[in-house]
Amino acid sequence: MSDNLTARRGDSLRESKVPLTTTVVDNSAGAYPTEGWEVTYFSTSHRGALSAHRVTVRVPAGLAAVSPRVRIGQPGCVYGVRRWGFALRPSALEAAGFDPTPLLTTGDDADALRVMLQASAFDLPGEFIIASPEHPFRLTAPDSTLRGSSMLWRTYLGALSFFVSDGQVDAAFIRFWVEADQSYHQAVNFCLEALNAPYSRE
Numbered sequence: 001m002s003d004n005l006t007a008r009r010g011d012s013l014r015e016s017k018v019p020l021t022t023t024v025v026d027n028s029a030g031a032y033p034t035e036g037w038e039v040t041y042f043s044t045s046h047r048g049a050l051s052a053h054r055v056t057v058r059v060p061a062g063l064a065a066v067s068p069r070v071r072i073g074q075p076g077c078v079y080g081v082r083r084w085g086f087a088l089r090p091s092a093l094e095a096a097g098f099d100p101t102p103l104l105t106t107g108d109d110a111d112a113l114r115v116m117l118q119a120s121a122f123d124l125p126g127e128f129i130i131a132s133p134e135h136p137f138r139l140t141a142p143d144s145t146l147r148g149s150s151m152l153w154r155t156y157l158g159a160l161s162f163f164v165s166d167g168q169v170d171a172a173f174i175r176f177w178v179e180a181d182q183s184y185h186q187a188v189n190f191c192l193e194a195l196n197a198p199y200s201r202e
Contacts (some may be wrong), residue, residue: 072149
């Protein structure tokens with residue numbers, strides 16, 4: 001695996017930086033206007049516990065006006081889900097009129113990237129956030145309509161196998177869930193037994 005691929009894998013699987021008790025995530029620190037959106041999702045703990053979450057995220061103002069409604073499974077303005085949270089599409093922020101210029105300190109490319117990541121990437125509470133057909137990730141605008149979603153990150157089994165293997169196994173197992181439901185849940189049970197956790201099929 002190349003150094004670049006290793007770095008990208010490491011970033012996507014890093015732990016979230018926000019406390020589990022967080023109910024509102026706001027990266028702006030008052031530096032730009034925001035609007036309150038809501039994310040609903042599931043996460044898995046290192047002991048195998050599956051938890052449902054509902055969290056408010058303060059995104060750059062104007063995003064709702066340029067983000068069309070979507071159906072579950074369509075990404076919309078969501079760029080992707082990761083273990084630590086999710087990221088918005090930078091193109092959506094540009095369409096909303098987000099201007100990073102006043103927030104720049106040095107003005108170089110690295111500085112611009114830092115500002116865009118600050119405005120578009122949100123750490124969320126949870127040890128390992130998952131997003132799959134079984135446990136979808138949803139992002140809704142202030143009017144409660146769906147504007148982004150993901151079902152193509154990691155399944156419950158994907159998170160469990162990551163913990164059982166101490167981070168050595170990194171797989172989604174989405175096709176496994178779709179094509180072999182019974183075997184999938186047997187594998188879930190095996191992982192829960194390895195983690196000494198009770199099995200609960202939700």
